[in-house]
Amino acid sequence: MTVELAVGMVSVVVLLGLVLALVAAGIAQIRCTDAARAGARAAALGDDDEAVALVVRRSAGGGASTTVARADGWVDVTVRVPVLGGVLLDGLTADATAGLPVEP
Secondary structure, rough: OHHHHHHHHHHHHHHHHHHHHHHHHHHEEEEEEHHHHHHHHHOOOOOHHHHHHHHHHHHOOOOOEEEEEEEOOOEEEEEEEOOHHHHHHOOEEEEEEEEOOOOO
């Protein structure tokens, strides 16, 4: 009975760790998508790349990296955020791109 309980508890802890890691990855992806949209909105309104990066860092966190591309009346903002989840998610990043037409 004790061995079965010990194995069961280990299984529950591992499963809980995996669920929490998936939740952390999902939250990072949502933050990244929201930050890309906010950055694209700022860039479309005429903000420079530094101001766009500041908007993205405020939305996605300090570890976010930003790329702004302007071409043919459109602006595309790509955001990359490292996923924080310990050993299970080490090296995993979330990324998102949002594009909008430049406002006149």
